[in-house]
Amino acid sequence: TNGYYEERYRPHIHFTPEQMWMNDPNGLVYFEGEYHLFYQYHPDSKQWGPMHWGHAVSKDLITWEHLPVALYPDTLGMIFSGSAVVDHKDTSGFFDGKPGLVAVFTHADGDLQRQSIAYSKDHGRTWVKYDDNPVIPNPGIKDFRDPKVFWHEETEKWVMVLAAGRKVQFYTSTDLKQWTYVSEFGEGWGEQKGVWECPDLFSLTNETTGEKKWVLPIGIDAGAPSGGSGTQYFIGSFDGKHFVPHQSKETVRWLDYGKDFYASQSFSDLPGRRVVLAWMSNWQYANDVPTDPWRSAMTIPRELTLSMVEGQERLIQKPVAELTSLIEKKMEKEPFFLQEKQSTELDQPASPFIWEWGVEIEKGGVFEARLFGKQDGGLRVRIDRGKNTLYVQRDRADLDFSKEYACTCQAPLNGDHSSFHLKLVCDHSSVEIFLGDGEISMTNVYLPAADHEAKLKMEAVRGTVEVKQSSVSELKSIWK
Ligand code: FRU
Numbered sequence: 106t107n108g109y110y111e112e113r114y115r116p117h118i119h120f121t122p123e124q125m126w127m128n129d130p131n132g133l134v135y136f137e138g139e140y141h142l143f144y145q146y147h148p149d150s151k152q153w154g155p156m157h158w159g160h161a162v163s164k165d166l167i168t169w170e171h172l173p174v175a176l177y178p179d180t181l182g183m184i185f186s187g188s189a190v191v192d193h194k195d196t197s198g199f200f201d202g203k204p205g206l207v208a209v210f211t212h213a214d215g216d217l218q219r220q221s222i223a224y225s226k227d228h229g230r231t232w233v234k235y236d237d238n239p240v241i242p243n244p245g246i247k248d249f250r251d252p253k254v255f256w257h258e259e260t261e262k263w264v265m266v267l268a269a270g271r272k273v274q275f276y277t278s279t280d281l282k283q284w285t286y287v288s289e290f291g292e293g294w295g296e297q298k299g300v301w302e303c304p305d306l307f308s309l310t311n312e313t314t315g316e317k318k319w320v321l322p323i324g325i326d327a328g329a330p331s332g333g334s335g336t337q338y339f340i341g342s343f344d345g346k347h348f349v350p351h352q353s354k355e356t357v358r359w360l361d362y363g364k365d366f367y368a369s370q371s372f373s374d375l376p377g378r379r380v381v382l383a384w385m386s387n388w389q390y391a392n393d394v395p396t397d398p399w400r401s402a403m404t405i406p407r408e409l410t411l412s413m414v415e416g417q418e419r420l421i422q423k424p425v426a427e428l429t430s431l432i433e434k435k436m437e438k439e440p441f442f443l444q445e446k447q448s449t450e451l452d453q454p455a456s457p458f459i460w461e462w463g464v465e466i467e468k469g470g471v472f473e474a475r476l477f478g479k480q481d482g483g484l485r486v487r488i489d490r491g492k493n494t495l496y497v498q499r500d501r502a503d504l505d506f507s508k509e510y511a512c513t514c515q516a517p518l519n520g521d522h523s524s525f526h527l528k529l530v531c532d533h534s535s536v537e538i539f540l541g542d543g544e545i546s547m548t549n550v551y552l553p554a555a556d557h558e559a560k561l562k563m564e565a566v567r568g569t570v571e572v573k574q575s576s577v578s579e580l581k582s583i584w585k
Contacts (some may be wrong), residue, residue, distance in 0.1 A: 109255040109584050109585055110584055111397070112396075112397065113127060113396075113533075113555075114395075114396045114552055115399075115532040115533055116394070116534055116535065117457050117582035117584060118405065118428070118431060118457040118532050119385065119402040119404070119454065119482065119532055119535065120161065120165070120169050120382075120403040120581055121399050122144070122146060122159055122401075124399050125147055125148050125151055125398070126147040126150055126151050126392075126396040126399075126400050126401070127144050127145060127146055127401045128144070128145040128153065128384050129144065129145045129251075129303060129370070130142060130143070130144050130173075130312075130368065130382045130383065130384060131143040131144055131145060131158055131186050131187055131189075132187065132208050133188070133189070133370050133371065133373065133382060134188075134189040134190060134191060134203075134372060134373040134374055135191075135230065135324035135372050135373070135374050135375040136229070136374060137481070137506065138164060139228065140163045140165075140375075140448050141161075141170065141189065141229050142162070142163065142204075142403070143158040143159065143176075143189065143208070144158065144159045144160075144161075144403070145157075145159075145185070145471065146158065147272045150547050151392075151398070151399070151400045152392050153391070155175055156184050156213070157173070157174050158174065158176035158184050158208070159171065159174055159209070160174065165430070166406045167273050167406075167425075167428060167430065167431065168425050168584075169474065169583065170220055172184050172230070175208075175225075175229065175232050176208065176210070176232055178438075181212040181216070181219070181239060182215075182217070182483070183213045184212070184213075185210060185212070185250050186210065186211060186250065186253065186368065187208060187209045187210030187220075187251060188208070188209055188252060188370065189206055189207065189208045189373060189424075190207055190209070190254050190255065190263070190281075190516070191204055191205070191206060192205055192207050192224075192372045196279060196281060196460055197224065198235075198254060198280065199224040199226070199281060200226060201265050202307075204227065205221055205226055205240060206224065206228070207223070207224050207227050207252045207254075207281050207450040208222065208223045208224070208225070208232065209221075209222050209240075209252045210252065211250035211251060211252065211282070212238065212239055212460065213498060217243055218250045218310065219238075219241060219281055220239055220240055220241035220265070220284075221234065221235065221239045221240060221401035222234075222269065222293060223466070232485070238284070240281075240282055241284050246269045246270055247359065248269065248300050248301075249267065249269050249270075250268055250302070251265060251267055251268050251303045251304065251368075251505075253265065253267070253303075253306060253370065254281070254373075255377070257345045259279075259280075259344075259345055260344075260346075262276060262277045262278065263280075263281055264277055264278055264306070265277070265284060266304045266306045266321070266465075267304070268300070268302050268303065268323070268324075269289065269301075271291065271292065271297050271299075271300060271301050272289050272290060272291030272292045272294075272301060273290055273291050273304045273321070273348075274286065274289045274302060274574055275287045275288045275347075276349075277345065277346065277348065287347070288348070290347075290350070292347045293354055294339070294350065295323070295337050295356070295358075296328055296329075296337050297328075298325065298327055298328020298329050299328045299334065300325070301325060301327040301409060302323070302325070302326055302368065303323070304323045304324075304370070305320075305369065305370055305371050305381075306320070306343065306566070307319070307320055307371055308320070308343070309355065309379060309409065309410060309411040310411070311411045311418060312410055313413035313415065316413050318342065318351070318411060318418070319340070319341055319343035320338055320339070320409075320411065321338060321339040321340075321341065321350075321398035322336055322337070322360055323336070323337055324336050324367055324369070325337060328377055329359070330359055330362055330514075330515075330516075331363060331364045331514040332364065332387075332389060332509060332511065332512065333364065333387040333388055333390075334367045334387050334388045335359060335361070335366065335367065336359065336360040336361060336366055336367060337357055337359055337360070338358050338359075338360050338420060339352065339358070340352065340358070340418055342572070356469075358419070358420075359516075360422070361383070361547065361548050361549065361574050362442040362495075362516035362546070362547045362561050363510075363538070363549040364499070364516065364548075364549050364550070365385045365387050365535070366383045366384075366404060366548040367385075367386065367387065367388070367547050368384045369381045369382065369384075371409070372511070377551075379408065379409045379410075380408050380409070380425060380528070381406070381409055381422075382403045382406050382420070383402055383403065383404045383548070384401060384403060384404075385401065386401045386402075387508040387550075389507065389508035393506040394506065394550065395504070396534065396553075402535065404548055405425070405428060405530055405537060406424070406425045406427075407423060407425065407546070408422075408423050408426075409421065412419070414519055414544045415520045417519070417584075419544055420540065421527065422543040422546055423542070423543040423545045424528075424530060424539070428459075428530070428580075431457070431536065431581050432459070432578045432580060433578075433579050433580065434578070435576055435577070435578040435579075436576060436577045436578075437574075437575070438572075438576070440571065440572060440573050440574065441572050442562065442569060442572070443472075443565035443571075444569055445564060445567060445569060446564070446565065446568075447565055447573060448562055448563060448564035448567075449562070449563050449564075449572075450560040450562050451561045451563075452559060452560065452561070453477070453558070453560050453561045454559075454577060455579075456532050456533045456553075457530075457531060457532045457533070457579075457580040457582070458529055458531050458579050458580055459476075459531070459573075459576055460476070460528075460561060460576075460577050460578075461528045461529070461532065461573075461574070461576050461577075461578075461579065462526070462527040462563070462574060462575040462576075463525070463527075463571060463574055463575075464488070464525050464571065464573065465524055465525070465570065465571040465573055466488060466490050466570050467490070467493045467570075468490060468523070468568075469490055469522065469567065470490050470567050470568025470569070471478060471488070471489045471491065471566040471568065471569060471571060472525075472564070472566065472570045473486065473488075473563070474529075474561070475561070475563075475564075476529070476536065477551065477554070477557040477558075478557060478558045478560060478562055479556065479558060482501050482554065483500060484497065484498070484499055484536055484549070485497070485498040485500075486527065486529070487566070488518070489499045490565065491567070493521070494516065494518060495518055495540060495545060495547070496513055496514070496515045497513065497514045497515075497547050497549060499512055499538075499549055500556060501552060501553075504552060514547055514549065516547060518540075518545075524573075525540065526540070527539065527540055527575075534553075535549065535551055536549055536551045536553050536576040537549075540577050561577070563575070
């Protein structure tokens with residue numbers, strides 16, 4: 106059972122390990138009424154180190170129960186990132202004809218990275234590593250890791266996508282044990298500044314055109330738009346062997362424009378929707394964020410859909426509907442106008458809370474909203490119609506754990522619109538921002554000052570702004 110955490114900065118609507126270091130979500134799978142979340146875990150320290158798979162389960166994607174470590178390092182190495190699937194038809198032969206869970210992960214031994222599998226006959230509570238691991242030896246590529254596996258209906262085969270340097274490779278299998286290399290994608294494509302990590306691959310139907318597309322998200326360990334690690338994605342087609350992008354080589358699409366959204370992974374075997382979780386940190390400072398006795402959190406689970414935005418095909422990202430089950434109290438404000446340079450303040454409740462607003466900004470105008478304010482500091486969200494850009498500025502002068510912490514993230518706004526709707530999901534150490542229907546998301550760790558003002562501020566920096574809607578919802582803790 107869960108304790109009720111009172112530590113400073115402890116998230117109350119986000120998953121965190123009880124203590125010690127966590128990075129990527131792993132093995133996300135839905136099986137017989139339970140969501141499984143495994144994660145890169147170092148149980149002996151708040152620093153990255155010999156990787157294990159930590160484990161938690163949920164019945165609603167929101168409240169989690171901590172379970173014992175699922176996979177420990179062994180003679181083949183540490184247990185790096187990977188995925189899990191339900192082997193419905195017992196193709197592996199591990200399950201006496203019944204469905205069971207198979208985990209596919211990277212064994213990392215120094216610089217040697219190979220892929221291995223493990224299986225569980227008791228809903229993920231205990232795991233047996235396969236005798237003939239590794240199932241894919243290293244082909245002579247240094248960064249060769251993070252297998253994501255799924256069942257490809259049309260070809261009736263398992264497909265694995267994994268990171269291989271600055272590209273991805275595809276393998277197929279009929280039994281999850283024997284794998285055949287089929288193709289690779291990515292050399293010279295998209296953002297190439299960092300090593301590619303943690304790929305995913307799934308199909309979505311474009312809600313505007315009705316066309317079925319394949320989406321290939323990929324982490325890059327450096328060179329993301331806000332600095333450090335971040336997540337790009339490609340859209341294309343996939344026939345079970347080859348991924349064909351529907352874009353130019355130079356096009357780069359970002360899943361999130363904030364500083365802290367990495368190693369995202371979607372749940373396997375979840376009927377009817379595509380839900381992702383990401384690690385809410387950045388390799389630039391992940392090891393130094395001053396939280397105790399744990400380090401790092403996951404994002405709110407998000408549902409992904411695909412549609413046309415201003416003539417471009419884009420992923421749309423929304424917090425899962427289940428999040429609203431945490432709302433305890435909602436305060437709404439009547440519409441009002443702010444003249445140029447005018448500002449107004451609303452009460453900022455204790456975290457966690459959701460602040461939603463809709464504003465009408467005149468051409469060339471600038472609107473700013475501030476949370477966790479303190480003198481000049483705080484977290485500022487700025488919509489600049491002159492520059493057609495959304496900015497998020499993260500300040501806190503007294504925090505010096507990393508020079509990369511104080512920063513400004515930005516995302517280009519599409520088209521020339523005057524109406525903007527934002528949803529800000531705020532916890533004790535993060536703010537996730539969704540613009541419009543979720544066509545832009547910006548995820549940031551934010552560590553509020555102990556004595557920040559309990560005020561939310563809205564200001565018409567340039568031009569007149571109509572605040573057509575503003576509501577603040579107080580949320581209850583998932584750990585209570
Ligand atoms: C991404 C990553 C993965 C790797 C894991 C190791 O954050 O570097 O590529 O498997 O973390 O913990």
